[in-house]
Amino acid sequence: MENIKNENEVEIQVKDLDLWYGENHALKEVSIGISKNGVxxxxxxxxxxxxxxxxxLNRMNDLIKSCRIEGQIFERSKNIYENDVDVVELRKRVGMVFQKPNPFPMSIYDNIAYGPRIHGVDKKEIDGIVKQALHSSALWDEVSDRLDSSALDLSGGQQQRLCIARTLAVKPDIILFDEPCSALDPISTNKIEELIMDLKKDYTIVIVTHNMQQAARISDYTAFFLNGEIIEFGETKQIFENPQEKGTEDYITGRFG
Amino acid sequence: MLKMRYKENAIETLLFLASAVTVLILFLLCIFLFREGISLFHEVSFIDFITGTAWYPTADPHKFGLLPLLFGSLIVTAGAIIISVPLGIACAVYISELATPRVAEILKPFIEILAGIPSVVYGFFGLVVLVPRLQNFLNLSTGQTALTGSVMLAVMALPTIISISEDAISSIPSYIKEGSLALGATKWQTIYKVLLPAAISGISAAVMLGMGRAIGETMTVMMVTGNSAVIPGFPSGILEPVRTMTATIALEMGEVPQGSEHFHALFAISSVLFIMTFLINLIADFIKKKYRFKEAI
Known part of the structure; x- marks a missing residue:
């Protein structure tokens, strides 16, 4: 695995995380270390x-009232579940791309400028940020001539890349992808995957996926979850070629799931 | 099987007729209203009616000038909208975004009750409670003013504005809101910069419908606005008595001989009112359709 640099550098360290939705114990003692600049x-x-x-990882579960969390998640050696953590600051640093493309009902430009604007970036800099974000998300060539048209007129794949651009515009360290391709066709999926491979140079990327081939193609490390527990976690190659746990093997070989 | 088909067809036809009746009624209403209204212009010129600044229907000679009544209606409605729109939107935002589900469940029925109160009760309340207090508080010669009407109409338009705005805000998919929060936006930034702009079509429609309700309201304004048919000054007129188009029709219709000039003049006013509310509803509908929130995919 030559492409993993800084192998020992851990960006996110999770220790014994438990999560309940009401009575439902949804995550059980999850511990994991997520490497910097890897997928x-x-x-x-x-x-x-x-x-x-x-x-x-970006405290989006705070929005769910019945959700209760115990345990620790360290990012930059600070537990993000401490009381004094600024959630706004956290989410600025830990961006998220959702399952369904969710551009705001405004122009392409405004979608990307939204983040910098709410964080008080100087107006003069915004043009440059928008342009750069669109370049980084490989969308510039397709939309450069119509930045003022509605983001909702883009295709699903373009919308998703716009959402990635929007996330990049606030300059995060970490980007979380929640099944980003599940609503997209194979060609769009391919583009997003290439983009993710490209982005890992500069960002730490965590991706949830239903698609095992996708995990095998783009990730450096893979964690296999079952019933709220991490069954196995390791280098992607090892997980797919030589799983240590029976459950992992069964899932990967398609015996269930 | 054939019998079944006949039955299906019969039911379908029946339902079609039922819906056709509503269109027919509207159509007949239109014809009748405009026919009676236009009769006025055999005797009074259309320009005199539209631009006339005096309404003296029983003086000699008669004066059928629309403007005092039109401006009466407009100033009362404008006042009502200025009061009810910010309040209504604030309420809608609170219910859809900030209130806990339990508080929202308690609030909503109360707002609906507000819509169910008969207008004469609002008028009575305004007359007995609001009029004297406003008179004392602002030291006016009479508390029966355009402002009194506006306040009462604002309360009456609130349920419409709140419930339609709230629908519009709640109908924005939650993943849009999450997208904003995930970028590090605060709750308020999300409401102000994403949710409200996204819901603007529904909110505009709510405002238009609230306006339609206010301009067409009769009993309440008749009871609290003093009914003096003079063109209100602006903005001082808000603290003076005014007479609206609706109140004029309601007050005078009972006393006019059928077929007289005065009778036709009241129908001409009705026609104007009809056209105005029709346009308002049309605009509301247009905004709703044109800017309806599009699904992301």
Whole structure:
């Protein structure tokens, strides 16, 4: 695995994370270290808790009233579940791309400028940020002549890349992808995958996916989730070629899931 | 099987007729209203009616000038909208975004009750409670003013504005909201910069419908606005008595001989009112359709 640099540098360290939705114990003692500038994939059957876990990393689960969390998640050696953590600051640093493309009902330009604007970036800089974000998300050539048209007129794949551009515009360190291709056709999926491979140079990427080939193609590390637990976590190659756990093997070979 | 088909067809025809009746009624209403209204212009010129600044239907000679009544209606409605729109939108935002489900469940029925109160009760309340207090508080010669009407109409338009705005805000998919929060936006930034702009079509429609309700309201304004048919000054007129188009029709219709000039003049006013509310509803509908929130995929 030559492409993993800084192998020992851990960006996110999760220790004994438990999560309940009301009475439902959805995550059980999850511990994992996520490497900097790599792609870490979470795989597992529906309802195994992989998306729930992803949403812990930028505290999106705060929005769910019945959700209760115990344990620690260290990012930059600070536990993000401490009381004094600024969630706004956290989410600025940990961007998220959702399952369904969710551009705001405004122009392409305004979609990307939204983040910098709310964070008080100087107006003069915004043009440059928008342009750069569109370049980084490989969308510039397709939309440069119609930045003022509605983002909703773009195709699904373009919308998703716009959402990635929007996330890049706030200059995060980490980007979380929650099944970003599940609503897209194969060609769009391919483009997003190439983009993710490209982005990992500069960002730490965590991706939840239903698609095991996708995990195998783009990730450096893979964690297999089942019933709210991490069954196995390791280098992607090892997980797919030589799984240590029976459950992982069964899932990967398509015996269930 | 054939019998079944006949039955299906019969039911379909029946339902079609039922819906056709509503269109027919509207159509007949239109014809009748305009026919009676246009009769006025055999005797009074259309320009005199539209631009006339005096309404003296029983003086000699008669004066059938629309403007005092039109401006009466407009100033009362404008006042009502200025009061009810910010309040209504604030309420809708609170219910859809900020209130806990339990508080929202308690609030909503109360707002619906507000819509169910008969207008004469609002008028009575305004007359007995609001009029004297406004008179004392602002030291006016009479508390029966355009402002009194506006306040009462604002309360009456609130349920419409709140419930339609709230629908519009709630109908924005939650993933749009999450997208904003995930970029590090605060709750308020999300409401102000994403949700409200996304819901603007529904909110505009709500405002238009609230306006339609206010301009067409009769009993309440008749009871609290003093009914003096003079062109209100602006903005001082808001604290003076005015007479609206609706109140004029309601007050005078009972006393006019059928077929007289005065009778036709009241129908001409009705026609104007009809056209105005029709246009308002049309605009509301247009906004709703044109800017309806499009699904992301």
């Amino acid at each position: 870490t994939a979470f795989i597992g059957p529906s309802g195994c808790g992989k998306s729930t876990f992803l949403r812990c």
